[in-house]
Amino acid sequence: xxxxxxxxxxxxxxxxxxxxxxxxxxxxxxxxxxxxxxxxxxxxxxxxxxxxxxxxxxxxxxxxxxxxxxxxxxxxxxxxxxxxxxxxxxxxxxxxxxxxxxxxxxxxxxxxxxxxxxxxxxxxxxxxxxxxxxxxxxxxxxxxxxxxxxxxxxxxxxxxxxxxxxxxxxxxxxxxxxxx
Numbered sequence: 001x002x003x004x005x006x007x008x009x010x011x012x013x014x015x016x017x018x019x020x021x022x023x024x025x026x027x028x029x030x031x032x033x034x035x036x037x038x039x040x041x042x043x044x045x046x047x048x049x050x051x052x053x054x055x056x057x058x059x060x061x062x063x064x065x066x067x068x069x070x071x072x073x074x075x076x077x078x079x080x081x082x083x084x085x086x087x088x089x090x091x092x093x094x095x096x097x098x099x100x101x102x103x104x105x106x107x108x109x110x111x112x113x114x115x116x117x118x119x120x121x122x123x124x125x126x127x128x129x130x131x132x133x134x135x136x137x138x139x140x141x142x143x144x145x146x147x148x149x150x151x152x153x154x155x156x157x158x159x160x161x162x163x164x165x166x167x168x169x170x171x172x173x174x175x176x177x178x179x180x
Contacts, residue, residue, distance in 0.1 A: 003092070004092060004095050007092050007095050008095045008096075008098070009099070010096075010099070011095065011097070011098070011099025011102075011103060012099045012100070012102055012103040012106065013103060014096075014103060015052075015099065015100040015101060015102060015104040015105075015106070015107065016103045016104070016106055016107040016110075017103075018052055018100065018104060018107075019052055019053060019103065019104040019107035019108060019111070020107055020111070022050035022052055023050075023107075023111055026049065026050035028050075029049065029050040052064065052104045060101065060104060061101060064101050064104070065097050067100075068093060068096050068097045068100065069093075072084070072089075
């Protein structure tokens with residue numbers, strides 16, 4: 001189980017490298033496209049699509065499995081390792097294919113998120129500065145409102161005892177009306 005985990009992690013790293021390499025240039029894909037397709041069907045010069053870069057799931061899966069299959073055939077016939085004659089070899093083959101596919105999607109996520117962060121970084125800085133300024137203004141308003149509220153409460157407290165001294169109690173008012 002340990003060697004399969006190492007193979008799987010290496011395959012993820014290989015998938016990341018493969019995707020990153022194709023995101024920088026798609027010369028091999030463009031050459032193959034030029035050889036296989038007629039002039040009318042060839043891809044445009046500004047199209048960045050590659051074998052795994054900006055491909056849908058199925059073409060990406062087919063390319064990765066074909067690439068790993070060719071590598072396994074080379075290992076099978078040029079070295080004494082028997083890839084296809086044992087369970088361990090087939091398991092390592094499938095782990096490498098799945099790991100490479102996962103690696104391409106991890107790299108796709110990282111590249112897309114870094115592009116979004118780069119485009120939004122200036123606006124995020126401006127928004128953050130605005131939030132900081134609004135927060136400072138809000139704190140200042142709270143400090144000023146608290147001081148005003150305390151002063152108003154003190155004035156009300158001073159005025160209340162004077163008005164209470166002049167007012168009659170409820171019993172006295174009832175006596176004045178003759179109800180008591």
